[in-house]
Amino acid sequence: MESSYKTLEIIRNNTDSSVFHLILNRPSHLNALSLDSFIELPKALSSLDQNPDVSVIIISGAGKHFCSGIDLNSLSSISQQSSSDDKGRSSEQLRRKIKSMQAANTAIEQCRKPVIAAIHGACIGGGVDLITACDIRYCSEDAFFSIKEVDLAIVADLGTLQRLPSIVGYANAMELALTARRFSSREAKDLGLVSQIFGSKSELDHGVTKIAEGIASKSPLAVTGTKAVLLRSRELSVEQGLDYVATWNSAMLISNDLNEAVSAQMMKRRPRFAKLIGNLVSGVH
Numbered sequence: 001m002e003s004s005y006k007t008l009e010i011i012r013n014n015t016d017s018s019v020f021h022l023i024l025n026r027p028s029h030l031n032a033l034s035l036d037s038f039i040e041l042p043k044a045l046s047s048l049d050q051n052p053d054v055s056v057i058i059i060s061g062a063g064k065h066f067c068s069g070i071d072l073n074s075l076s077s078i079s080q081q082s083s084s085d086d087k088g089r090s091s092e093q094l095r096r097k098i099k100s101m102q103a104a105n106t107a108i109e110q111c112r113k114p115v116i117a118a119i120h121g122a123c124i125g126g127g128v129d130l131i132t133a134c135d136i137r138y139c140s141e142d143a144f145f146s147i148k149e150v151d152l153a154i155v156a157d158l159g160t161l162q163r164l165p166s167i168v169g170y171a172n173a174m175e176l177a178l179t180a181r182r183f184s185s186r187e188a189k190d191l192g193l194v195s196q197i198f199g200s201k202s203e204l205d206h207g208v209t210k211i212a213e214g215i216a217s218k219s220p221l222a223v224t225g226t227k228a229v230l231l232r233s234r235e236l237s238v239e240q241g242l243d244y245v246a247t248w249n250s251a252m253l254i255s256n257d258l259n260e261a262v263s264a265q266m267m268k269r270r271p272r273f274a275k276l277i278g279n280l281v282s283g284v285h
């Protein structure tokens with residue numbers, strides 16, 4: 001697995017494991033997201049998605065904090081950088097830049113495999129954008145969060161305003177985004193932003209890895225299918241969602257995984273499933 005990234009590190013949990021750690025790795029900058037981060041994140045997600053050895057991905061942060069948001073040193077260069085004197089062309093160029101940064105978080109959401117965020121310390125601004133694109137979130141007691149953008153005179157534009165309401169509800173998302181106030185791990189749990197709080201960073205890493213290994217032991221077709229159907233069902237009526245999953249399962253129930261899961265259950269043994277295969281055509285999810 002390629003791991004020659006400037007801002008990230010990818011580590012396999014152990015040689016037998018299909019759980020991989022994707023670590024935000026700029027601890028000297030509190031894992032602030034630089035322009036390189038936004039280029040490397042989708043590349044890393046795509047390579048993990050393609051790799052048949054990978055079942056579950058855990059995103060965590062190296063050092064004192066999970067993520068201090070956008071790198072404030074690159075923020076002005078993003079907003080002021082333009083290769084044209086024409087305001088219209090400059091605006092169009094900036095729009096495309098923002099969309100390419102959004103794609104980093106969308107790559108998390110569109111990854112076939114479950115992506116779990118393990119958050120400790122600060123998770124600010126762009127960090128919240130990132131975790132709201134993850135499938136499950138856990139944190140340590142010391143974690144704190146802030147949708148900081150309005151304090152920097154920015155409308156949050158990398159996914160929080162679109163994804164957070166379905167996680168914590170519209171009114172809570174509005175209140176947190178308009179006030180930019182800091183909120184604790186306890187409040188994040190009460191809001192449903194995180195599923196569980198662990199006592200410390202090491203307990204978080206250990207506990208989340210155990211949960212990820214549990215998911216990784218299940219049928220990869222059922223796990224990726226569950227993620228895909230839940231994500232799509234967010235945008236559909238119940239009737240449309242039921243229709244979608246009926247069509248999905250009419251293709252998937254014929255898999256070997258069903259027989260293997262049922263016979264393992266009956267024989268009280270652990271099931272053994274074949275790996276997923278990578279995409280034949282790149283860019284297809």
Ligand SMILES: CC/C=C\C=C\CC(=O)SCCNC(=O)CCNC(=O)[C@H](O)C(C)(C)COP(=O)(O)OP(=O)(O)OC[C@H]1O[C@@H](n2cnc3c(N)ncnc32)[C@H](O)[C@@H]1OP(=O)(O)O
Binds near residue numbers: 148157
């Ligand atoms: C197109 C636009 C797209 C996206 C926009 C996204 C918007 C956002 O992400 S808004 C949020 C931006 N982030 C922040 O405002 C956070 C600022 N940092 C802090 O509040 C604190 O540093 C902290 C994260 C709460 C951590 O506090 P503490 O542990 O006390 O460390 P510090 O002493 O404050 O910081 C140490 C060191 O790191 C530098 N630093 C912190 N955050 C950033 C950052 N986001 N970018 C660049 N550098 C950062 C800080 O300046 C310190 O540097 P020194 O050189 O050591 O002084």
